[in-house]
Amino acid sequence: MKNIKVFSFFQNVGCNREPEDSWCPYHQQSLFQIRQVGKPGDLITPIYSERSVLVEGTSTIKLTYQSKTRLEIKTEILNSTQSRHFRVQEDDSMIKCTDKSCTTSIEASPKYKFCSESGTNQEFVYVKVTIGNLSQPALIKYHVACACECSTDVGPPNFCSGHGNYSCGACKCEDGWKGERCNQEDCPERGDTIPSCKSSIDDLDCSGNGYCDHCNMCHCNMTLEGSQYFEQDLCSDLCMTVNECSDCTDCIYNSTISQCDIAAFPSYTNVNVLSKNESLLNETDSNNRKMWVKCSMVVKDCSINYRAKREEDGEVYVMVMESCNDNNTGAYTAAPTVSIVLGVLAAVAALVAVAGVMIYKHMNALPPVPLNGVGYTDIDAVDCVGQNPLYKPPTSNFNNPTYGKW
Secondary structure, three states, X not given: OOOEEEOOOOOOOOEEEOOOOOOOOOOOOOOOOOOOEEEOOOOEEOOEXXXXXXXXXXXXXXXXXXXXXXXXXXXXXXXXXXXXXXXXXXXXXXXXXXXXXXXXXXXXXXXXXXXXXXXXXXXXXXXXXXXXXXXXXXXXXEEEXXXXXXXXXXXXXXXXXXXXXXXXXXXXXXXXXXXXXXXXXXXXXXXXXOOOOEOOOOOXXXXXXXXXXXXXXXXXXXXXXXXXXXXXXOOOOHHHHHHOOHHHHHHHHHOOOOEOOOOOOOOOOOXXXXXXXHHHHHOEOOOOOEOOEEEEXXXXXXXXXXXXXXXXXXXXXXXXXXXXXXXXXXXXXXXXXXXXXXXXXXXXXXXXXXXXXXXXXXXXXXXXXXXXXXXXXXOOOOOOOOOOOOOOOOOOOOOOOOOOOO
């Protein structure tokens, strides 16, 4: 809590903030004052009292005690919610004595730095006043108003246009709004350009990766996959950046496995087209975010699915996963010429193997035996009818009772 300045300590008409004080901006209000309390005592009156005192102001209390002569007065601060910068003493010029009693005055004054930043609106000081050898001292409680009470005021509904909170007699506006009623947009200057949340290639606010505020500024959704690659102005992602580059799309369409050296890529050094290697797709960065993002493009009516990532040095890497272009199969495994050569070599090897087997069988075949040569016997085929010597009759038989009934 900051210190306050009082317009009139004696009239107590209100409070005004210092430049560093934000308790009551643009507002004046009377400081809180308690009703004075005083209780008479047998030897001292009042024996107990309560008073309000303003910062850098003075409170004077008259004490009357039973004595024909002046007695010594001692003041002591017993307790205080603020430990320093509070002065209390007797005013010698105000002492008057009669035949039965004397009257004196006790003055108290909180100094300018009495109210600390950690304090409250109201602070308290308890002072004990000891008079001579009287058996009972007097006790005074001082209420010190350190700030206005306007911070507790509740403003009318919608007083701050739904863009702020009413406090201390004024609206405290939310970020992006200003004015006495928080009804004016507070947008940063963006030069001569007309701010917009839409890019030239689509009609989506913030490229569909965030939301547009009242100042036409994009706020990107950083929970989306690949959000580490979002451009700040329009939240465009890495896929959009690659697809907007015509030289990049030609390079990916032709699947040139090399460094493309894209001059039209002002933000990056190069675009590198890699061979398909799914084992690389599990790479993560220092924040455990996936580095490879899924992308797609259509070039010459050909749909291409690819993955892309960007390193910290700005290098962009692209890996084609699927494509309808026959010329880019090399982006998957190997170059087309290598595949054709391997196929031809495999066919030649198969033909050579078959020819070798046929030659081997021919060289190692047995010669045919002539029909009239030695070792050839002509066996005439004859019909033979006889009893099988191995045949045995069955050991049992069975007559079906239903046989012949139908």
